[in-house]
Amino acid sequence: MILIFLGAPGAGKGTQAQRIMDARGLIQLSTGDMLRDAVAKETPVGLEAKAAMNAGALVSDAIVVKIIEDRIERDDCAGGFILDGFPRTIAQAEALDAMLAARGLKLNAVIEIAVEDDALVKRITGRYTCAACNAGYHDEFKTPKVEGVCDECGGTEFTRRKDDNAETVKSRIATYHEQTAPLLPYYDGRGVLRKVDGMAGFDDVTDQINRVLDAL
Numbered sequence: 001m002i003l004i005f006l007g008a009p010g011a012g013k014g015t016q017a018q019r020i021m022d023a024r025g026l027i028q029l030s031t032g033d034m035l036r037d038a039v040a041k042e043t044p045v046g047l048e049a050k051a052a053m054n055a056g057a058l059v060s061d062a063i064v065v066k067i068i069e070d071r072i073e074r075d076d077c078a079g080g081f082i083l084d085g086f087p088r089t090i091a092q093a094e095a096l097d098a099m100l101a102a103r104g105l106k107l108n109a110v111i112e113i114a115v116e117d118d119a120l121v122k123r124i125t126g127r128y129t130c131a132a133c134n135a136g137y138h139d140e141f142k143t144p145k146v147e148g149v150c151d152e153c154g155g156t157e158f159t160r161r162k163d164d165n166a167e168t169v170k171s172r173i174a175t176y177h178e179q180t181a182p183l184l185p186y187y188d189g190r191g192v193l194r195k196v197d198g199m200a201g202f203d204d205v206t207d208q209i210n211r212v213l214d215a216l
């Protein structure tokens with residue numbers, strides 16, 4: 001199964017992708033994670049992507065399309081995957097159509113996780129992760145059971161994304177509306193768009209997505 005999780009930054013794409021992939025044997029392909037990794041390793045792609053990411057703008061289509069094209073060639077994608085954060089422009093969506101068609105693959109569904117803008121800012125500026133195992137937390141909505149200690153691995157170091165500050169978040173949301181939201185009618189016109197209410201709680205959103213997938 002090949003899925004796209006589409007939604008604004010902070011809508012819950014990554015969180016829900018993690019939950020769905022574990023249950024359905026899919027893997028999560030997050031271009032944001034891949035780019036952050038490239039930035040941390042100071043690869044040529046990372047050096048080129050860094051300024052755009054810090055400004056809340058998009059990295060060039062050519063870079064992200066190449067990253068995804070290389071990634072889906074790997075064996076672990078054979079059982080299906082969830083695209084999280086890609087495509088983000090019409091040009092990327094067209095490139096994805098072409099790369100799937102060239103491999104005889106079919107996009108099963110695009111899941112829109114719909115969340116209001118005001119809620120996005122609050123969600124993003126409060127989130128942080130365990131530096132050791134990457135488990136996600138939030139200042140208000142999901143704190144560790146023991147303060148300062150990761151529930152999953154016992155780690156005591158936590159990190160926040162550099163672009164999760166109030167200023168950059170506003171740019172990222174504006175970028176979403178300008179460049180990524182046009183993908184909704186693009187996929188609706190192809191009959192693959194399914195919308196879930198991302199304002200609901202974590203478990204409820206997961207249930208909604210599972211119902212959509214079961215009905216495919």
Ligand code: AMP
Pocket residue numbers: 009031032033035052053054056057058059060061064084085086087088092163172
């Ligand atoms: P994310 O982790 O999905 O919120 O992505 C973090 C940042 O990485 C974005 O704000 C962009 O600067 C960049 N990025 C991630 N995916 C893409 C993409 N598909 N196209 C362009 N830029 C991207």
